[in-house]
Amino acid sequence: MQGAHAAVIPDHINIGLIGCGIGKSRTPAMHMAEAKAQGFLCDYNLLDMDDESRADLSLSDMLDTVEKDGYAGVNVTYPYKMKVISLLDDLSDNARMVGAVNTVVFKDGKRIGHNTDLWGFAESFRRGLIGAKWDDTLLIGAGGAGVAVAHALVQCGVKQLSIHDMDLERADNLVDHLKKTWPDMAVRAVGDLGQVFASHRPDGVVNATPMGMAKLPGSALPTDYLNEKMWVADIVYFPLETQLLKDARACGCRTLPGSGMAVFQAVRAFELFTGLPADPNRMKETFDTFDL
Structure with a gap:
């Protein structure tokens, strides 16, 4: 890339992921392989808060430590996407709108929080469910990732959004938040999934809870509620084949795994960390090597 505004390629950067139960994350490999392809070294470290050493x-x-160690930034995942905000100096517009952060950049002595989950899910959703009907969608999970997914669904054209969370107050808060941001959106909190499916069946369901992760096995939606006319999306990607997606495929549903969101949020995060655009296809190829 030539020109006065060409990004400077670094020699070496350190970045990491802070979260719990993240040992099987594919994010480090994507970032390190992309950096190598672009001609520099990236050390991406898993900073698992479940580890006995921490x-x-x-x-x-943890933030103090990595900042002092000269990290360019860190990704942040479950259960810290909302908790981290009080420890930051500023937020991007996306992070402020969503109220959750998954990427922290250390720059000029400041900690800036970003949210790449929103764009990451939206890109995956648009590309992975082409031709599907999604006017009426059920979102399960109103936590940090759920907020980003909710905004992404609205931006993708969902007309009726029902939100379920085990913590009904959290679902109500997300509904209030969405109504302020998108006043024309039809959105509601639902406490009883059985009543939702008894009255009408949504076009599709998105699981934005950690249910299905290796450390939280199980499914966020009973199999009885599924049928072949629905699509089912999951944001969990380790394991890639969650119990929910396995059940959905068995029922004949069209499915969308968490891999797309994982890749596209990493594409955006890479650019924030390095100032360099990433190649989505190349990062997906790295992600897919885990399935070989």
Whole structure:
């Protein structure tokens, strides 16, 4: 890339992922392979807060440590996407709108929080469910990832959005938040999934809870509620074949795995960390090597 505004390719950067139960994350490989393809070295470290060596560390301690160690930034995942906000100096417009952060960039002595989940899910949703009907959608999970997914669904054209969370107050808060941001959107909180499916069946369902992760096995939706006319999306990607997606395929549903969101959020995060655009196809190829 030539020109006065060409990005400077670094020699070496350190970045990481802070979360719990993240040992099987594919994010490090995607970032490191993309950096290598672009001619520099990236060390991407898993900073699993479930590790015994970090038992006495708080999220604040971990951020202080990596910033002091010269990291370019960190990704942040479950259960810290909302908790991290109070530890930051500023937020991007996306992060402020969503109210959750999954990418923190250290720059000029400041910590800037970004949300790449929104764009990541929207890109995956548009590309992975071409031709599907999604006017009426059920979102399960109103936490940090759920908020980003909710905004993405609205931006993708969902007309009726029902939101379920085990914590009904959290679902109500997300509904209020969406109505302020998107006043023309038809959105509601639902406490009883059985009543939802008894009255009408949504076009599709998105699981935005951690249910289905290796450390939280199971499914966020009973199999009885599925049928072949629905599509089912999951944002969990380790394991890639969650119990929900396995059940959905068995019922004949069209499915969307969490891999797309994982790849596209990483594409955007890579650019934030390095100032360099990433190749989505190349990052997906790296992601897919885990399935070989």
